[in-house]
Amino acid sequence: MGQKVNGIREQVDVCVVGAGHAGCEAALACARLGLETVIFTVSVDSIALMPCNPNIGGSSKGHLVRELDALGGEMGKNIDKTFIQSKMLNVSKGPAVHSLRAQADKADYTRAMRKVLENQEHLTVKQAEVCEILWEENESIKCVTGVKTYTGAVYECKAIVLCTGTYLNARCLCGEAITYTGPNGLQAATHLSDSLREMGIQLRRFKTGTPARMDKRSIDFTKMEEQFGDERIVPFSFSTDPEKIQKEQVSCWLTYTNEKTHEIIRGNLDRSPIYAGIIEGTGPRYCPSIEDKVVKFADKERHQVFIEPEGIHTNEMYVGGMSSSLPEDVQLAMYRTVPGLEHCKIVRNAYAIEYDCISAKQLYPTLEFKAVKGLFSGGQFNGSSGYEEAACQGLVAGINAAMEIFGRDPLILDRGESYIGVLIDDLVTKDNREPYRMMTSRAEYRLLLRQDNADLRLREKGFQVGLISKEQYDATLMKKMMIQKEVERLKNTMVGANKEIQSFLERNGSTTLKTAASLAELICRPELSYEKIAEIDKEREAFAKELCNAYAQDTSSLPVDVIEQVEIEIKYEGYIIRQKRQVEQYKKMEQRKIPENLDYDEVPSLRLEARQKLKEFKPISVGQASRISGVSPADVSVLLVYLERFK
Amino acid sequence: MEMDTIAAIATGLSDSGIGIIRISGERAIEVGNRVFCTPKGKRILENAESHRIYYGYIVGDSGDWDVLDEVMVSVMKAPRSFTAEDTVEINCHGGVLVMQKILELVCRSGARLAEPGEFTKRAFLNGRIDLSKAEAVMDVIHSQNEFALKSSVSQLQGSLFDKICGLRKELIYEIAFIESALDDPEHISLEGYPERLHDKIESLNQQISSLIATSENGKLIKEGISTVIIGKPNVGKSSLLNRMIGEERAIVTDIAGTTRDVLQESINLHGISLNLIDTAGIRYTEDIIEKIGVEKAKKYAEDADLILCVIDSSVDLDESDKEILSEIFYLIRDKKAIILLNKTDLQQVVDEKMIEDLFHDMMQCQDTNDKKNMIFVRTSTKDGSGMDELEEAVKKMFFSGMIKSNSELVITNIRHKKALENAYESLNLVLQSIEDDMPEDFYSIDLMNAYTSLGLIIGEEVNDDLMDEIFSKFCMGK
Numbered sequence A: 001m002g003q004k005v006n007g008i009r010e011q012v013d014v015c016v017v018g019a020g021h022a023g024c025e026a027a028l029a030c031a032r033l034g035l036e037t038v039i040f041t042v043s044v045d046s047i048a049l050m051p052c053n054p055n056i057g058g059s060s061k062g063h064l065v066r067e068l069d070a071l072g073g074e075m076g077k078n079i080d081k082t083f084i085q086s087k088m089l090n091v092s093k094g095p096a097v098h099s100l101r102a103q104a105d106k107a108d109y110t111r112a113m114r115k116v117l118e119n120q121e122h123l124t125v126k127q128a129e130v131c132e133i134l135w136e137e138n139e140s141i142k143c144v145t146g147v148k149t150y151t152g153a154v155y156e157c158k159a160i161v162l163c164t165g166t167y168l169n170a171r172c173l174c175g176e177a178i179t180y181t182g183p184n185g186l187q188a189a190t191h192l193s194d195s196l197r198e199m200g201i202q203l204r205r206f207k208t209g210t211p212a213r214m215d216k217r218s219i220d221f222t223k224m225e226e227q228f229g230d231e232r233i234v235p236f237s238f239s240t241d242p243e244k245i246q247k248e249q250v251s252c253w254l255t256y257t258n259e260k261t262h263e264i265i266r267g268n269l270d271r272s273p274i275y276a277g278i279i280e281g282t283g284p285r286y287c288p289s290i291e292d293k294v295v296k297f298a299d300k301e302r303h304q305v306f307i308e309p310e311g312i313h314t315n316e317m318y319v320g321g322m323s324s325s326l327p328e329d330v331q332l333a334m335y336r337t338v339p340g341l342e343h344c345k346i347v348r349n350a351y352a353i354e355y356d357c358i359s360a361k362q363l364y365p366t367l368e369f370k371a372v373k374g375l376f377s378g379g380q381f382n383g384s385s386g387y388e389e390a391a392c393q394g395l396v397a398g399i400n401a402a403m404e405i406f407g408r409d410p411l412i413l414d415r416g417e418s419y420i421g422v423l424i425d426d427l428v429t430k431d432n433r434e435p436y437r438m439m440t441s442r443a444e445y446r447l448l449l450r451q452d453n454a455d456l457r458l459r460e461k462g463f464q465v466g467l468i469s470k471e472q473y474d475a476t477l478m479k480k481m482m483i484q485k486e487v488e489r490l491k492n493t494m495v496g497a498n499k500e501i502q503s504f505l506e507r508n509g510s511t512t513l514k515t516a517a518s519l520a521e522l523i524c525r526p527e528l529s530y531e532k533i534a535e536i537d538k539e540r541e542a543f544a545k546e547l548c549n550a551y552a553q554d555t556s557s558l559p560v561d562v563i564e565q566v567e568i569e570i571k572y573e574g575y576i577i578r579q580k581r582q583v584e585q586y587k588k589m590e591q592r593k594i595p596e597n598l599d600y601d602e603v604p605s606l607r608l609e610a611r612q613k614l615k616e617f618k619p620i621s622v623g624q625a626s627r628i629s630g631v632s633p634a635d636v637s638v639l640l641v642y643l644e645r646f647k
Numbered sequence B: 001m002e003m004d005t006i007a008a009i010a011t012g013l014s015d016s017g018i019g020i021i022r023i024s025g026e027r028a029i030e031v032g033n034r035v036f037c038t039p040k041g042k043r044i045l046e047n048a049e050s051h052r053i054y055y056g057y058i059v060g061d062s063g064d065w066d067v068l069d070e071v072m073v074s075v076m077k078a079p080r081s082f083t084a085e086d087t088v089e090i091n092c093h094g095g096v097l098v099m100q101k102i103l104e105l106v107c108r109s110g111a112r113l114a115e116p117g118e119f120t121k122r123a124f125l126n127g128r129i130d131l132s133k134a135e136a137v138m139d140v141i142h143s144q145n146e147f148a149l150k151s152s153v154s155q156l157q158g159s160l161f162d163k164i165c166g167l168r169k170e171l172i173y174e175i176a177f178i179e180s181a182l183d184d185p186e187h188i189s190l191e192g193y194p195e196r197l198h199d200k201i202e203s204l205n206q207q208i209s210s211l212i213a214t215s216e217n218g219k220l221i222k223e224g225i226s227t228v229i230i231g232k233p234n235v236g237k238s239s240l241l242n243r244m245i246g247e248e249r250a251i252v253t254d255i256a257g258t259t260r261d262v263l264q265e266s267i268n269l270h271g272i273s274l275n276l277i278d279t280a281g282i283r284y285t286e287d288i289i290e291k292i293g294v295e296k297a298k299k300y301a302e303d304a305d306l307i308l309c310v311i312d313s314s315v316d317l318d319e320s321d322k323e324i325l326s327e328i329f330y331l332i333r334d335k336k337a338i339i340l341l342n343k344t345d346l347q348q349v350v351d352e353k354m355i356e357d358l359f360h361d362m363m364q365c366q367d368t369n370d371k372k373n374m375i376f377v378r379t380s381t382k383d384g385s386g387m388d389e390l391e392e393a394v395k396k397m398f399f400s401g402m403i404k405s406n407s408e409l410v411i412t413n414i415r416h417k418k419a420l421e422n423a424y425e426s427l428n429l430v431l432q433s434i435e436d437d438m439p440e441d442f443y444s445i446d447l448m449n450a451y452t453s454l455g456l457i458i459g460e461e462v463n464d465d466l467m468d469e470i471f472s473k474f475c476m477g478k
Helices: A021-032 A061-071 A075-082 A106-118 A192-198 A259-267 A290-296 A328-335 A387-406 A419-429 A451-465 A470-492 A499-507 A519-524 A532-536 A540-550 A560-571 A573-591 A608-617 A622-626 A633-646 B028-035 B096-108 B118-125 B131-155 B158-183 B193-213 B215-223 B237-245 B288-303 B319-331 B352-362 B368-373 B387-399 B414-435 B440-458 B465-473
Strands: A009-011 A014-017 A037-041 A055-057 A083-089 A099-104 A123-127 A130-138 A141-149 A154-156 A159-162 A171-174 A177-179 A203-215 A225-227 A252-256 A304-309 A316-323 A346-348 A351-358 A375-377 B006-009 B018-024 B053-059 B067-076 B087-093 B225-230 B263-269 B272-278 B306-312 B336-342 B374-378
Touching (some): A014 A021, A014 A387, A021 A123, A021 A159, A061 A451, A075 A099, A075 A106, A075 A387, A519 A532, A519 A560, A560 A573, A608 A622, A608 A633, A633 B118, B018 B028, B237 B272, B237 B306, B237 B387, B319 B336, B336 B387, B368 B374, B374 B387
Parallel strands (some): B225 B272
Antiparallel strands (some): A203 A351
């Protein structure tokens, strides 16, 4: 039978599957590096969709966005264009845990990102479901050759980045009602999983959930606490001019659940698909449904509920803290027990979603599959959760797809230089049993990995990759230089125990000097700061002027971001030095590379468990090997000695 | 793994004649210089010639002139040493206690305790060992690690294990609380928390410091119970020693005062290790040499865990016996004594009651309960009768907890002690941070260090403890 075959056959460099937060970054990175790139999405209207919380950033996620921006990603710029409220979290705590979070106008966010994609040179946006990965096997090495869409069109390419998010074999659950759709009722991708399995890729099921959206007009805000944005707005992107984004902000609202709410939930647990055992996927512990909270933390009398706007062109409000998969009638009853929500009308029901994803231990830290050359993946498909986590992986996967095509060294960030490094290392090295979310406690060296210095840490890498311009990089170098010079000056400028100094100290509630001290030593005192000691710092202005003039800037004070760094470096020097030393030790082990083809059966004296784990994970360095659970310090020593002989 | 400066006892940890403590790494000479000086008190190692041996003292860091041992020290500069790094070797007297004390001092002075097999590993990585021996080296590293792990864990008695686990549990809870507040500041507040944490840490540190204090008891199990034999001359002390160790070690004659110095011997009694010390007889004497011996004997008795007091029960108690007994009556307030009524092969004139009466006469103000710390055994060191009863008595005292309760939390190992001290230090840093009003996220750095240090004792790594604790104990938002 002569069946007619779709004859479309195009040749490109890179195919990106999925246009969520990961896919957008991956596609933009490849196209910006000059590669012909196609990005596939089941719906062009859902590019960079935010199907859950209406905000970007938050504790440690804000760090991720900053780092992404320093490397040349788009998310930071996009949220700076579309935010409607901004807040720096944790300002009462140390600089390492300050974190930026912005409420987004979801529709604006999507539209703005779509505009960027559509206008990016070398990038084509294509609405189509990718059903098959095309590949060949050469000398027992699998290698991608292209993708095939549902309609039969074939796109030949050199690399593929999978960013399928929660769409693969997605299933949404709202109590007894089950639909086989992706988020927001969008079409699920039901064919690709089989193709991946055929290639030998192992899939698993994860689940996540989202709360209901409500009609603003049905909410009584007088019963809630108003949550304002910051007075002074700090942008996410290092390229955004702070002056240009100071604007009117909208508020969020805080209310609480109560015993009545909990009673309704407990009384209907048998109708929850999770507790009734209908959901098989593993959900995240850090983002529990309200059912989970009530069951696991039975002694808590109330839980916080944040009411957040979904945008300024809509009346929909997000009910943060109350995601659920209970049936519609139970949801309504439960929400209506919350003060201010007594008469609420639900626009969209809360639901849980289950989807296919992988365990990222099948990936190298470059986010390329160990088993398939040219196949990369990022985002929720890799078992993570969150827009920011997805975007960062998308960027790294995209960059590395490009680097492979160019035959250049891959971009591997480590735990000592970035949260992105921590994120990817955790994903590919640990057995994650739930969707992975970034947290500041996951970063061992977080004192060094601050959101305020992401540019100083990563601009250089972005420049080397080619996503950061020479001009942007030079600006970072200049900033670095200014910080270093000013710190030096403050350390070397001594003040004596004279009358003026003593009276200054007394006025500021600080103990007087017995012998001379440097200005840096004074800044270290908790009650003093860079700003406070200005009056006894006579050379400051002249020095700043000279320094700025040297870089063709006409000003008599150093830029605020420079001063911020100077102050942090001086105030926390002891801790910073300690962490820097730890990082040096850590890097030594990272630099001991393990050859890809190492045969662990040839390494004597390894314990059986370690041998199995090492064969499974194929770590790229001794450092990575040491973090695999089941590999003991003795095994690491054995490995080191063996590699020495191998050398 | 890190190429920092490491130290360890290079010879076996036994009471051999000479012991060597080896320090290797970039800062080896600097560390050596901190602990060693010449008899004139000069610190000379920084300028010492390589491969030459120097005589002098190891001086403690207590501030006073506290000589730990008289030693020979040599410096071997890189690459001409076993590890091919700068190396300092301290040849000291081989007593276990002395070596441990020196090693502890060295570790306080900037070195880290070496992992098992670490010198060998460094030697290998630095190219000192033939590549063909690689496999052997790997086996050594492995077996030594396995052994260290096993012996270390088996040394941990259940109660200590539980204690450390308990401490860690409290620590991880606090860390998780801080971290969850950092990750979810809108749901979890740290209002008023630093004060609470301060109290908590103080109580934890108290527990840790009492664990450190038990490390002296730890010595007890590992090195044996220090047991001293005293009694006036010629009552059969040396014969008793010989009976217990089964060989002629002490010079036994009929002439009173033959044992002028102290004889020491370790014996194993039903698995209980006793360090037996025979002393010169305590008695009033003008003989200068013997007088020194008598003073020493008293001092040993004071330091001992168990006193074996030998009385010749075939003759009446004289002034010397009474002086010794009064000393013992005094000492049994806080230690145990076995009174041996020796020479049962002869006509008996002294019995238990006479000594108890003496106790009541002499120690009228003392608690009569102390009497329980004194057990009587009738022996004849000549024909060996009563020796079984003696062993039984020691055993009973030990296992009934009379000597030292073996259920006490005992830190048997330098490594454990060091880990406890590190945890203690880290917690002090937390207190410091709280007092300095540092932001809360700084607390968790040192809390985590303390948690990790304690984990080393029970052989547990951190892994996902923190995440599990955060998610199970604190309700995160969204």
